[in-house]
Amino acid sequence: MAQKPSIPKGTRDFSPSEVAKRNYIFDVVKKHFQTFGFQPIETPSFENSETLMGKYGEEGDRLIFKILNSGDYLAKVRDETYTAKNSTSLTSKISEKALRYDLTVPFARYVVMHQNEIDFPFKRYQIQPVWRADRPQKGRFREFFQCDADVVGSDSLLQEIELVQLYDAVFTDLKLTATTIKLNNRKILAGIAEVIGAKERLIDFTVALDKLDKIGVAGITKEMLDKGISEAAIEKAKPLFSLSGTNTEQLQVLGELLKDSEEGTKGVAELTFIITAVEKLGLQSANLTIDVTLARGLNYYTGAIFEVGAPSGVQMGSIGGGGRYDDLTGIFGLKDVSGVGISFGLDRIYLVLEELQLFPEAIDQALVVLCVNFGEKEAFTALQLVTNLRKNGVKADVYPSSAKMQKQMKYANKRNVPYVILIGEQEVSDGTFVVKNMQKGDQQTYKLANVSDFLDAL
Known part of the structure; x- marks a missing residue:
């Protein structure tokens, strides 16, 4: 017996x-990307390993899918490499390429390679799949799409303001009102690490802090201690773990706390500018709030950090995120090109819309009209009608065989077809067609010569 087929964990049909x-x-996301002036690009599904490795931190590197070299990839591996049993050194010998982990690093590579063809500031959007060797769970997959919008070549904070507006516009259009856009600044995190005496442990501090909502204060305290951050430093930072109040009140607290840190003070000033401007411009439905624990553990962020949470009551992780990266292209040799971008989590957005029943009712209506097949002569007349309907943009089809009427009507019901057309021997003779409204149950007869009458009634 043939083995039952399956697909890899974390992937889906x-x-x-x-x-x-x-x-x-x-379509909704793309529409707003274009409205805000972003241009589309695409990059390969896999990159050279050296392009990706070392760009996402230690945890990110472990989640990158490596691609084995073609041919006899073990032939050039020395015996001592096997004996050492060091996966890192062995991997570099047998794998030179990897599936992309996100769209941002490949975008940085694209900018460097095409810098002479790009008009800066360059606003790009990209909607493509990415792959991560993560543990599959609800809302977390190993293969998933990202929808990114980035601006490179400008350090103006107006870009951050626009990205907040872009999030608001997309989620309002999707009827996902009352989403929360969390905002922080990497400079504030660096300032906090500085004033508590953990400056040299900034990455460890931020990676742990970013997990606060998942593992709680006790969890991140343990992780920080394990990473070598002193108990005294953690105690100094703990009041920030529960910082509350309005955005203005939180900014005041942060300003006082970070007054002796030049970098931290700059971060507070940047946040103040963005929040003040957004409050003056107004948002359609989203809530913008400071979250000083937001770190988004990626090493390349240098300024503002964004994260969007699902509406209250929906158990789901973030449905969007991003931030400012002042020198991401520097890793590929192009210095001083500032960028900022955001990403939409398509798969999680899908799950949220499904849970809240926010998809339009007719969204999966692939067929509006089905013509019943009564035989060869009748089917050809039906096909002529269907051809006419299709030219007028109507989703129409003819049942492929003259099966029993009951079977054809059952098919129409399963496909949720709103209109079934009947063209039998009498209708062919009369030059007419009968339209059955499947919802109401009534029927209407039209002339084949006046299809426009039926089109008007749709």
């Missing part, structure tokens, strides 16, 4: 209905 819903999200 998508039904026609699911694809239609995903495309709906894509």
Whole structure:
């Protein structure tokens, strides 16, 4: 017996209905990307390993899918490499390429390679799949799409303001009102690490801090201690773990705390500018709030950090995130090109829309009209009608065989077809067609010569 097929954990097949819903999200996001002046690009699904490795921190590097070299990839590996059993050194010998982990680092590589063709500031959007060797769970997959919008070549904070507006516009259009856009600044985190005496442990501090909502104060305290951050430093930082109040009140507390840190003070000033401007411009439905524990553990962020949470009551992680990276292209040799970008988590947005029943009712209606097949002569007349309907943008089809009427109507019901057309021998003779409204149950007869009458009634 043939073995039952399967797919890798963390990947999925998508039904026609699911694809239609995903495309709906894509279309909404893409529409607003274009409205805000972003241009599309695409990059390869895999990159040279050296392009990706070392760009996401130690945890990120472990989640990158490596691709084995083609051919006899073990032939050039020395015996001592096997004996050492060092996965890092062995991997570099047998794998030179890897699936992309996100779209930002490949974008930085793209900017460097095409810098002479790009008009700066360059506003790009990219909607493509990425891969991570993560532990699959609800809302977390090993293969998933990212929808990114980035601006490179400008350090103006107006870009951050626009990205907040972009989040607000997209989620309002998707009917995901009352989403929360969390905002922090990497300079503030650096300032905090400085004033508590843990400056040299900034990365360890931020990676642990970013997990506060997942493992709690006790969890991140243990992780910080394990990473060598002193108990005294953690105690100094603890009041920030529960910082509350309005954005203005939190900024005042941060300003006082970080007054002796030049970098921290600059971060507070940047946050103040962004929040003040957004409050004056107003948002359609989103809430903008400071979250000083937000770190988004990636090493390349240098300024503002964004994260979007699902509406209250929905158990889901972040549905969007991003931030400012002042010198990401520097890792590829192009210095002093500042950038800022955000990403939309398509798969999580899908799950939220599904849970809240926010997809349009007719979104997966792939067929509006189905013509019943009564035989060869009748089917050809039906096909002529369907051809006309299709030219007018109507999703129409003819059942492929003259099966029993009951079977054809059952098919129409399963496909959720709103209109079934009947063209039998009498209708062919009369030059007419009968339209059955599947919802109401009534029927209407139209002339084949006047299809426009039916089109007007749709």
